[in-house]
Amino acid sequence: MQLNGSEIIIECLKEQGVDTVFGYPGGAILNVYDALYKHSDEIKHILTSHEQGASHAADGYARATGRVGVCMATSGPGATNLVTGIATAYMDSVPVVAITANVTVPLLGKDSFQEIDIAGITMPITKYSFIVKNVEELAPTLRRAFKIAQTGRPGPVLVDVTKDVTAAVTEYERQEPVPVVRSTEKITEADIEAALRMLSEAEKPMIFVGGGAVSAEASEELKKFVDRMDAPVTDTLMGKGAFDGGDDRYVGMLGMHGTKAANYSVTECDLLVTVGARFSDRVTGNAKKFACNAKILQFDIDPAEINKNITVNASVIGDVKEILTRINERLPQQEHGAWLAKVRALSAEKPLSYHRDVLTGPYVMEKLYEITGGDATIVTEVGQHQMWAAQFYKYKKPRTLITSGGLGTMGYGLGAAIGAKTAKPDSLVFNIAGDGCFRMNMNELATAVRCGVPVIELVFNNSVLGMVRQWQTLFYGKRYSSTVLNDSVDFVKLAQAMGAEAFRITKCDEVEEVLKKAIALNRPVLIDCVIDSDDKVWPMVPPGAAIEEAFSEEDLEEKI
Secondary structure (H helix, E strand, C coil), X not given: CEEEHHHHHHHHHHHCCXXXXXXXXXXXXXXXXXXHHHCCCCCEEEECCCHHHHHHHHHHHHHHHCCCEEEXXXXXXXXXXXXXXXXXXXHCCCCEEEEXXXXXXXXXXXXXXXXXXXXXXXXXXXXXXXXXXXXXXXXXXXXXXXXXXXXXXXCCEEEEEEHHHHHCEEXXXXXXXXXXXXXXXXXXXXXXXXXXXXXXXCCCEEEEECHHHHHCCCHHHHHHHHHHHCCCEEECCCCCCCCCCCCCCEEEECCCCCCHHHHHHHHHCCEEEEECCCCCHHHHECHHHCCCCCEEEEEECCXXXXXXXXXCCEEEECCHHHHHHHHHHHCCCCCCHHHHHHXXXXXXXXXXXXXXXXXXXXXXXHHHHHHHCCCCEEEECCCHHHHHHHHHCCCCCCCCEECCCCCCCXXXXXXXXXXXXXXXXXXXXXXXXXXXXXXXXXXXXXXXXXXXXXXXXXXXXXXXXHHHHHHHHHHCCCCCCCCECCCCCCHHHHHHHCCCEEEEECCHHXXXXXXXXXXXXXXXXXXXXXXXXXCCCCCECCCCCEHHHCECHHHHHHHX
C-alpha cells in the first residue's frame, strides 16, 4: 500500500509491538505527530514536560520490561535535549530507539532554523545513528534500528528523519520482526572447559553479578549456578535483583559504598566469577589491588569488556543466560561450607548500620521495604539517596531497581519512573530522589498528574547536594563550595500546585502512616522527607584506595 513517511513510522512501530511513545512535538516532526494522532487508539503517547524527560521515560520503560523504549523529538534543541537520556541508556546498555526529525534535505548543512546534526552528535553514545533522506529507506532503517537496539549487548539507536521524508509517499508492506537470537557464536568448548576447571578447583569462590545478568534474563540460571557452586554472592548497582537480595548467600553490594563483607570477601576469595559485570571504577577501587588473591573468570556478552579494566585469567564470551545454562549442565555439585560460614560470620560482624534515633534515609528505605514486602519497583535519582536505596531495600527480582549507574544522571528518576509505571501499571513505583535531583526535572511531576501516572516521589530533603557535601566534608576540609541549597522552595506546595498530593515527614513515627496513605491514594504523590544535611553513606572507600580499605563512621571516629 502507498503511505507517506509519517504513516510508515507509525506502522513500523506497530510492527515492533510498540504500545507507548514518550515525546514532545515541534515543527519538523509535526507530520509524525499528525499520524500518531490518527493512531492514538493503538499507540499511547506520553507528552512529557521536557524532551529529556521523554528519553528518561523511554529508558525506564525499557529497563522495567526488557522491551525497546521509544522516544521522539523535533529538530534542533528538541533533539539535543534527548542527548543526556541517550547517553544514560548507552552507559547502562538499555535498548532505546530515539526518533527525531530534521529540516528538509535541501536545507541540510546550511545552518537552517533548528537544524542540527543530531546523528553526528549522538554517534559516540549510541550503538548506531541513522539519518534518513530517502523515504524508500525509512522502513528498513527503522526495522534495523530496533534489531540493533536489542541484539547482543543492548543499547540506544537514533533515527533522524528529514521532514520531507515524513511527507513523501512510497510503497509500504508490513513485515514481522525478525526474532532476536541470543549471542552464542563466540562461546567455545575450550572456554567452557577452562571455566569448568577453574570452578571445580576453587576453594573460596565468590560470584559477582552485574547488569548483564539482568539484561540476559538470566536470574533462574544464576540461582542454579549459585546453588551448584555453593558460593557467596555480591553484585553491582546495575545487577541488583538478578540474584535475590534476601537469600542467605547474598552479602551485599560491592565497591565504593558496598558492604564490608562483600569488599573483604572479594579481596580474600581465590576465584571471582564475574557474571555480566564490567569492572567499573566504582566497584574496583584501586584496580591494581582488586581481588588480588583471586583468579578471575568473566562471563560477558561483549568481547570489549574482557581485560578492559581488570585483567582476567579466563573468560567465556556470549549471552550470559546461555553461558550459565551450559555451565550448569556440566558442573558437578560443589561444597564450600567452611568458606560460606566465614563470609556469613563477616556479614554478621560488619553489618550496614545507621542512627536509629532520628529520621534518616536508611530508616525510610527499610520501612518502605517492610511495607511493600520488596514487591515495588524502585527508581532512583543519583546521590546519597541512590546508595541508601541500593543498600537498605532488598531486591528479590530483576528489573525492580531502575537507576542511572554508568552516567550517574541527576534528574533521571522522575521521567524513568513515569516510563516504568506506564510499562507496569500494576506495580507500585517509587522514585527515590534527593532535593538537588528533584529540582532538575521536577516539571515531570506535572506530566505524571496530567497523564494520570500514579508514581510516588520520595524526596530526601537535606537542603544540600548530599553526596558532593559528603566528599567536601571528608576530603575537602569542609569547604562547602556551591553545595548548600539555602532557599525557600516548599516542595509540598510546589507538588500541590502541579496537581499532585503531597506530605511532609520530619519524624520516624510519621513514616509508616504517610507511606501507606501515599500508596492507598493511587495517584501522583510527593513525600518531602526532611533529613539532616550531614547524614552520610557508609561504608565508603576513599578515592584511590583498595576496596578492603572501606571505612565506616565508627572507623572515622576511632581515628579522630
